[in-house]
Amino acid sequence: MSVKSMICIVCPVGCHIDVDEQSLEVTGNRCPRGAVYGKKELTDPRRMLTTTVIINSHLQRRLPVKTTDDIPKGLLFKAMEEINKITVKVPVQSGDILLKNLLNTGVDIVSTMSLEI
Amino acid sequence: MHDIIIIGGGAAGLSAAKEAYDPGLKILIIEREAQLGGILRQCIHNGFGIHKYNLELTGPEYAQKTHHLLEGLNIEVLMHSTVVDIIKDDHFELTIMNPTDGEFKLTAKAIIIASGCYEKTRSQILLPGDRPAGIMSAGNAQRYLNLDGYMVGKKVFILGSGDIGLIMARRMTLEGAEVLGVAELMPYSNGLTRNIAQCLDDFDIPLYLSHTITDIVGKDRLENIVISEVDHAFNSIPGTEKTFEVDTLLLSVGLVPDIQMFESLQFHTSPLPGRSSISIFKPRSMDALRAAMLYTFMTLLTGSVKKVKKPDDMQKCMLKMSSNPPPLNRWNPVKTSAMSCLNALIMKIKMRPFSFH
Ligand SMILES: Cc1cc2nc3c(=O)[nH]c(=O)nc-3n(C[C@H](O)[C@H](O)[C@H](O)COP(=O)(O)OP(=O)(O)OC[C@H]3O[C@@H](n4cnc5c(N)ncnc54)[C@H](O)[C@@H]3O)c2cc1C
Ligand code: SF4
Numbered sequence: 001m002s003v004k005s006m007i008c009i010v011c012p013v014g015c016h017i018d019v020d021e022q023s024l025e026v027t028g029n030r031c032p033r034g035a036v037y038g039k040k041e042l043t044d045p046r047r048m049l050t051t052t053v054i055i056n057s058h059l060q061r062r063l064p065v066k067t068t069d070d071i072p073k074g075l076l077f078k079a080m081e082e083i084n085k086i087t088v089k090v091p092v093q094s095g096d097i098l099l100k101n102l103l104n105t106g107v108d109i110v111s112t113m114s115l116e117i
Numbered sequence: 118m119h120d121i122i123i124i125g126g127g128a129a130g131l132s133a134a135k136e137a138y139d140p141g142l143k144i145l146i147i148e149r150e151a152q153l154g155g156i157l158r159q160c161i162h163n164g165f166g167i168h169k170y171n172l173e174l175t176g177p178e179y180a181q182k183t184h185h186l187l188e189g190l191n192i193e194v195l196m197h198s199t200v201v202d203i204i205k206d207d208h209f210e211l212t213i214m215n216p217t218d219g220e221f222k223l224t225a226k227a228i229i230i231a232s233g234c235y236e237k238t239r240s241q242i243l244l245p246g247d248r249p250a251g252i253m254s255a256g257n258a259q260r261y262l263n264l265d266g267y268m269v270g271k272k273v274f275i276l277g278s279g280d281i282g283l284i285m286a287r288r289m290t291l292e293g294a295e296v297l298g299v300a301e302l303m304p305y306s307n308g309l310t311r312n313i314a315q316c317l318d319d320f321d322i323p324l325y326l327s328h329t330i331t332d333i334v335g336k337d338r339l340e341n342i343v344i345s346e347v348d349h350a351f352n353s354i355p356g357t358e359k360t361f362e363v364d365t366l367l368l369s370v371g372l373v374p375d376i377q378m379f380e381s382l383q384f385h386t387s388p389l390p391g392r393s394s395i396s397i398f399k400p401r402s403m404d405a406l407r408a409a410m411l412y413t414f415m416t417l418l419t420g421s422v423k424k425v426k427k428p429d430d431m432q433k434c435m436l437k438m439s440s441n442p443p444p445l446n447r448w449n450p451v452k453t454s455a456m457s458c459l460n461a462l463i464m465k466i467k468m469r470p471f472s473f474h
Contacts, residue, residue: 007314011167014310047315050161050175051291052263059151061266064161064177073319080291094181112161113177 006041008034046070049079050112053086053098057115063088064112065098071105083109091116119143119193122211122225124200127155129231131183134192137229144192145223147213149199154180155233156256159263162284164311203228203379230379234372236281242370244276246333249340255285255369268292270365274342275299276330278306278313282369287316296320297361300328300344302351330366331358339364 002022008015010033017028019038026038040046048070052062065086071079079102086098092111099109121137123130126148134146152158157165160176167173170182198215209225236254244252251270259281261267273294275282278301286296299317304327306313317324325344331353332343346357 007310007318009311009315012164012309012311014314016310047319048163048173049291050163051288052161052266054266060158060264062263064175064263066161066163066175076291094178112175113158114181 004042006038008037010034010037045073047073047076049076049083051080051083053083053088055088055090055092055115057090058117059115063092063115065109066112067102068108068110069106071102071107075103075105078103118208119145119223119225121145121227121229122147122209122223123229123231124211125155125231125233126150126153126194126196127231127233128157128180128183129233130155130229131180131187133229133231135183135186135190138187138190138192140191145195145225146192147195147198147200147211149197151197153184153194153196159256159260160284161263162288200232201378203382205382230376232375232378235375236368237371237373239368241373242368244330244333246330246342247335249333249335249338251335251339251364252333252366253368255279255281255367258365258367259285259288262288262292268294269367270294270363272297272363273365273367274361274363275367275369277301277369277371278308278324278326279369279371280308280312282367283308283312283316285367285369286322287320290320290322294365296322297363298323298325298344300325300330302329302347303327325359329353333366339366342366 003018003020005016005018008017008029011031013030015028015030015034017026017034017038019026019042021042024039024042026035029035029038048067050064050066052064055061055063057063065083067079082102083099086109088098088111092113092115094110094112094114096111097108098111101107102109120142121144123133123137123144123146126146130146130148131153134144137144146153154177157176157180163173163175165174165176165179166182170179174182195213195215197217198213200211200213201220202212204210204212209228211223211225211228212220213223214220236256238254239252253269255275255277258269261269268289270289271294273286273289273296275286275296275298278299282299283306286299290296299322301307301324306324306326313324316322325346327347328344329347329351330342331345333339334341334343341360341362343358343360345353345355345359347353
């Protein structure tokens with residue numbers, strides 16, 4: 001029976017958890033979210049992605065954005081390529097959807113800052 | 118004359134304004150940038166607000182939420198204005214500069230300095246070697262990248278495993294740079310294990326513990342750096358040198374409260390190295406202003422919203438703190454804000470210094 005050790009990245013506590021590769025049973029997690037994470041990390045590792053896109057604001061040249069949910073870890077660099085094609089015009093509100101269904105993941109890209117000018 | 122002037126419109130300044138607010142008080146926030154939110158605006162990653170809002174917010178989202186707490190409150194804000202001097206007489210006299218009015222003065226009965234931190238520089242940690250372009254703090258690189266849209270380099274090494282360095286290792290990698298490694302003087306990282314996992318391990322970026330930079334080579338632009346292992350006394354061990362060909366070195370080696378400008382105030386500073394300078398005063402009695410100030414102070418410090426009414430309560434609370442100073446938790450903006458707010462919470466009331474150590 002082999003066990004995979006990892007760090008739960010769900011919250012800043014950062015528990016060292018062990019996931020049984022067969023039963024997917026998680027130990028060492030201080031809360032239930034760690035069990036969900038451990039299982040997912042073995043079967044379908046995912047990450048949130050935060051980055052920036054071009055904006056025509058007078059205040060700053062980049063607009064911070066994020067994925068509305070985590071996306072498969074293997075898609076991070078491809079996602080960056082897609083997101084880098086986005087350009088945004090002011091005004092924009094935090095939460096505005098800038099790209100729908102990123103790489104068919106069902107996840108959208110939204111602005112995380114409001115800029116009026 | 119204002120009752121309270123708050124210097125800095127970052128997380129600390131905004132929270133301080135919210136906590137100090139009282140309809141009877143004339144409060145002004147002075148911010149040198151064109152936007153409120155401070156350093157959070159460039160911290161585009163998520164993980165903020167877990168404790169305060171029970172949400173995973175990015176820095177800009179956290180800043181906006183904090184700003185919204187002030188909606189409807191009669192708090193004045195002066196943007197694009199830098200406080201360049203403070204003189205304490207009977208009251209506080211602030212010298213301010215901005216592009217429209219030039220230099221002018223404002224007075225206040227009390228001030229709260231929430232001017233944030235700056236990152237330690239190369240000369241503060243005595244890095245040896247040449248002085249080419251391409252060496253900067255991780256936070257500067259973060260600002261260039263996330264707000265101004267400039268990549269500062271293509272082949273990067275990072276000194277110091279503080280969280281800003283780890284976050285930037287991931288950020289630069291995602292933007293196409295090659296991050297060759299992170300060196301940390303201590304035998305452990307002082308960043309969150311979560312960030313070691315998701316910022317370094319995810320991208321196979323090596324972390325060299327018990328290592329430091331022993332040489333920097335480059336004429337105009339950085340060409341390479343040499344790292345060496347250190348022993349228990351932090352002396353480099355000959356024969357352990359490794360050379361990395363890089364064009365950029367980012368430093369993530371600690372934060373220092375940005376309060377030099379206010380040295381004329383001569384506050385008491387904390388002996389904790391690299392942490393905050395803290396001045397704490399115990400007022401003799403209370404009035405509305407003092408209560409408001411104290412409330413801010415206590416709330417920011419303890420994170421609790423319990424009103425401290427009696428001087429006794431406060432004294433007890435402070436005694437508790439003095440025997441057990443709160444740790445500087447960089448990943449909780451509320452607490453860090455408290456720390457930077459505490460850097461200098463100065464009350465214009467007759468005060469007796471209260472020792473923190
Ligand atoms: C580069 C960097 C990255 C960081 N990343 C993180 C992170 O990812 N997570 C985390 O939890 N913590 C992080 N921190 C720690 C951060 O300091 C706190 O989290 C918190 O956001 C700081 O809030 P603040 O209001 O004290 O300071 P700041 O946000 O720095 O706000 C200070 C404000 O005061 C203004 N100001 C300064 N001097 C003057 C003056 N003389 N006149 C007028 N205005 C003035 C500045 O323009 C600024 O807006 C980081 C710190 C730095 C430096
Ligand atoms: S297991 Fe729970 S407490 Fe531990 S890091 Fe994960 S989310 Fe945080």
